[in-house]
Every structure is written in structure tokens, then in C-alpha cells.
Amino acid sequence: MTRRNAQLRWRDIISIIVSLAIGISAFSLAGPRLMTELTGVEGNFRAEQCRWQKDYDGVRQRACVGSFTAADGSFTIRRIAAEDLFATDPTGPVASRVSGPSADEAVRPGLMSLAPLLGIGLIGFAFPLWALIAGTLDLLARRRAARPRPEEPHERPSDLPTAPGTARTNSGVRWIHSVPIAISIAAGIFMCHAAAPRLITQLTGVDGTFLAGRCAWGDFDSDGDRTMTCAGDFTASDGSFTLPGIKIDGVFDHRPDAPVAARVSGPSTDHAVQMDLVGSLAPMGLGLTAFAFPAWALTAAARDAADRRRRRRTTPPPTAGGNPDSWGPLPST
Known part of the structure; x- marks a missing residue:
């Protein structure tokens, strides 16, 4: 059937x-x-x-x-x-x-x-x-198909003789998986591109303090809370330079009255970064996680290609396939 x-x-x-x-x-x-x-x-x-x-x-x-x-x-x-x-x-x-x-x-x-x-x-x-x-x-x-019907006899690929050590379960990577693979790669690149500069600034940037000068409330979130984004002046700890009117990454629950510890990448930057490594490591982790499925698919597809080459050298070509009209990403056999 x-x-x-x-x-x-x-x-x-x-x-x-x-x-x-x-x-x-x-x-x-x-x-x-x-x-x-x-x-x-x-x-x-x-x-x-x-x-x-x-x-x-x-x-x-x-x-x-x-x-x-x-x-x-x-x-x-x-x-x-x-x-x-x-x-x-x-x-x-x-x-x-x-x-x-x-x-x-x-x-x-x-x-x-x-x-x-x-x-x-x-x-x-x-x-x-x-x-x-x-x-x-x-x-x-x-x-x-609730009622069983007699199944027509036909030869299945799993019934074909295989050489010792070459039989294994097919990974099931098909062309339809190109969509989630492309999306995962795009997501990983986007998240790493957004988080990497912030993380580098937090690790190697110039220390200083940020004094908020202008803040604006954002929209209400799903819990009914609001946060605000701020712009202001950054002053390096050694007093070597001051950046007026720049934005700071991240949001605040209320307007910060005191200077906030921050870092910048250099005197020509247009934004400061708060010292919050978790806020940078989280998107980096999501980006690396997004690369997991494409990496697995590439490895599995390479193993399948190598396995098919071994099978062609050791077994005759199949005379009948599995289920050619399968809707799913994997064959029904």
C-alpha cells in the first residue's frame, strides 16, 4: 500500500x-x-x-x-x-x-x-x-487508508543486497531542506553580525562613563511594561576624549541619573556599549545554534553521496523505487 x-x-x-x-x-x-x-x-x-x-x-x-x-x-x-x-x-x-x-x-x-x-x-x-x-x-x-488493502509485491531498495559495512540509514536530506538551511545560515550570519561588534567592544574597547542627556519611552511589551532608549555624552576614563550626543546600546527601566559604565570602540564611534556580556553572548549563541542544522545537513549529504558511490560499485541498480509521490521531506521507505 x-x-x-x-x-x-x-x-x-x-x-x-x-x-x-x-x-x-x-x-x-x-x-x-x-x-x-x-x-x-x-x-x-x-x-x-x-x-x-x-x-x-x-x-x-x-x-x-x-x-x-x-x-x-x-x-x-x-x-x-x-x-x-x-x-x-x-x-x-x-x-x-x-x-x-x-x-x-x-x-x-x-x-x-x-x-x-x-x-x-x-x-x-x-x-x-x-x-x-x-x-x-x-x-x-x-x-x-483505514482499511488495509493487499500490497502489490515489488522490490524495495532495502531488500537489495549490500556490501558488508556499507548499509546504514539514509540521512533524509532532500532539496526541500534548502529553504530551512538558507534561513538558518541567514539567521546565523545576521545574529553574529549584530552581536560580534558589540562583544568585541565590550572585551577590547575604551573604558569610560555614559551620562544620559535625552531618553524616550518605547512601546509597551506583551507584559505591559515599557523601557526607554537614551542618548548622551561619553567620557573616556583617562579623559583623552569625549563623545557628545551618542546613543548607547540597550534599554533602561528608568532614566539613569548617574553615569553608567560603558565602553566604546574608539574616538570616532557613534554609540556606546553597556558592560553586559550576557546581552552579547545570547545572540552569539543563537547564531551558532542556527548554524548547527546547515552543518549537520552538509555533513549528512556528503556521507550520503559517499555511501551512494560505494553502493553503485557493489550492488546492481534498483528496479523499483520507494514511494515516488511522498509529500514529505523524507522518503516513506
């Missing part, structure tokens, strides 16, 4: 969890900006202070802070940061949107900047969606 069998194994469950985590993370990053661009308050942003900052590609651009005025004149935000970076300092008003009068970032219209994050989110949900459909079809097939 042949049927379409999803046959989801533990490795597929791990892939589903990783894919869902990547999809949810991508949409959680893109969601607030997307909602602001679609439903936010229109207005104009005027830059008042700009500084150099590197984007994700390492290109130096201008990050600006200024004021925002609603198009209908209902409110004005005196101190607000522009979420986007500029090639040069904007000399006039820039059309932007904000989520409301208490927003701390102004967003320029344009959905193309969100395309990469939205694409990663959709790819992240692709494999779990396929697994859900495959599992549903498998359950329906099991219900239809």
Missing part, C-alpha cells in the same frame, strides 16, 4: 522552529515601521543635528535628529530622530510619518526599504506552512 506520508522527524521540527523564529523576528522588526507608513500621521521632518553613521553595508551616511510637525498642525515633536539615514544633511523639510504625538522616530514614506525584511519573513514562514499542509494531507490519507 502506497500513500503520501509527511514523515516529519526531529530534524524537521528543529527546522520549523528556526524558520518560525526567523519569520516572527523579521515581521516584528518590519511591522512597526510598516504600520507607521500605512496608518501614521503625515508631516515634515526638519534636521537640526546630524552625524556620520555606518549602515548595514558599512557605508557612511548621515543620521539626523530634529523636529517633526504634523501636516494639519495638530502637534509638533521638538526632539525626534529620523529612522532613515541620509547621504547628505537635508537642507529642507522631509516628508515623513510618525505613529503619534509621543513617537521618537520619524519614518520616510517608501515600502522598498522594508522589502528585504518582509521577504525574509515570508521565506521564514514558507517551510512551516508547507509542513502544516503536508501533515494535514498525511492525516487525511491515513483516514482514507
Whole structure:
């Protein structure tokens, strides 16, 4: 009896969890900006202070802070940061949107900047969606096949003679696993890329203190709590330099009144880093964990290829396959 069998194994469950985590993370990053661009308050942003900052590609651009005025004149935000970076300092008003009068970032219209994050989110949900459909079809097939039927005799690959020492269970790596493998590699690179500079600064940076000058409350989390992000002045411990108006990584439960111990990578940096190794080691661990499945798949695929070469030299080619219409990532045999 042949049927379409999803046959989801533990490795597929791990892939589903990783894919869902990547999809949810991508949409959680893109969601607030997307909602602001679609439903936010229109207005104009005027830059008042700009500084150099590197984007994700390492290109130096201008990050600006200024004021925002609603198009209908209902409110004005005196101190607000522009979420986007500029090639040069904007000399006039820039059309932007904000989520409301208490927003701390102004967003320029344009959905193309969100395309990469939205694409990663959709790819992240692709494999779990396929697994859900495959599992549903498998359950329906099991219900239809409740009554046993006589099975047609045919030769199975497991019945073929094999040379001593060459028979082993196939790892089951198939082309469908390329989606979670690509997602895992992208997630690992992204997490390590985000955490490695922070960790290097914490281990080898210049010691000093950060004095908060401007703080803004963030949105409520799932527990109903709010945290704030701050910008201020950093002073090196030896007094060799001072960095005014830079941001500090991390969030605070309340506005810090006293100087906070921090480190920077050097006199030309645009942000300070709190001395919290756990906050850097956690994403590094997640990044290394994301590389685990691709590493296993590469090793298993290489072993399967070597095993097939040995089998071709020692056994005749099979005359019949397993279940050619399997829905799942693994063969039903």
C-alpha cells in the first residue's frame, strides 16, 4: 500500500522552529515601521543635528535628529530622530510619518526599504506552512487508508543486497531542506553580525562613563511594561576624549541619573556599549545554534553521496523505487 506520508522527524521540527523564529523576528522588526507608513500621521521632518553613521553595508551616511510637525498642525515633536539615514544633511523639510504625538522616530514614506525584511519573513514562514499542509494531507490519507488493502509485491531498495559495512540509514536530506538551511545560515550570519561588534567592544574597547542627556519611552511589551532608549555624552576614563550626543546600546527601566559604565570602540564611534556580556553572548549563541542544522545537513549529504558511490560499485541498480509521490521531506521507505 502506497500513500503520501509527511514523515516529519526531529530534524524537521528543529527546522520549523528556526524558520518560525526567523519569520516572527523579521515581521516584528518590519511591522512597526510598516504600520507607521500605512496608518501614521503625515508631516515634515526638519534636521537640526546630524552625524556620520555606518549602515548595514558599512557605508557612511548621515543620521539626523530634529523636529517633526504634523501636516494639519495638530502637534509638533521638538526632539525626534529620523529612522532613515541620509547621504547628505537635508537642507529642507522631509516628508515623513510618525505613529503619534509621543513617537521618537520619524519614518520616510517608501515600502522598498522594508522589502528585504518582509521577504525574509515570508521565506521564514514558507517551510512551516508547507509542513502544516503536508501533515494535514498525511492525516487525511491515513483516514482514507483505514482499511488495509493487499500490497502489490515489488522490490524495495532495502531488500537489495549490500556490501558488508556499507548499509546504514539514509540521512533524509532532500532539496526541500534548502529553504530551512538558507534561513538558518541567514539567521546565523545576521545574529553574529549584530552581536560580534558589540562583544568585541565590550572585551577590547575604551573604558569610560555614559551620562544620559535625552531618553524616550518605547512601546509597551506583551507584559505591559515599557523601557526607554537614551542618548548622551561619553567620557573616556583617562579623559583623552569625549563623545557628545551618542546613543548607547540597550534599554533602561528608568532614566539613569548617574553615569553608567560603558565602553566604546574608539574616538570616532557613534554609540556606546553597556558592560553586559550576557546581552552579547545570547545572540552569539543563537547564531551558532542556527548554524548547527546547515552543518549537520552538509555533513549528512556528503556521507550520503559517499555511501551512494560505494553502493553503485557493489550492488546492481534498483528496479523499483520507494514511494515516488511522498509529500514529505523524507522518503516513506
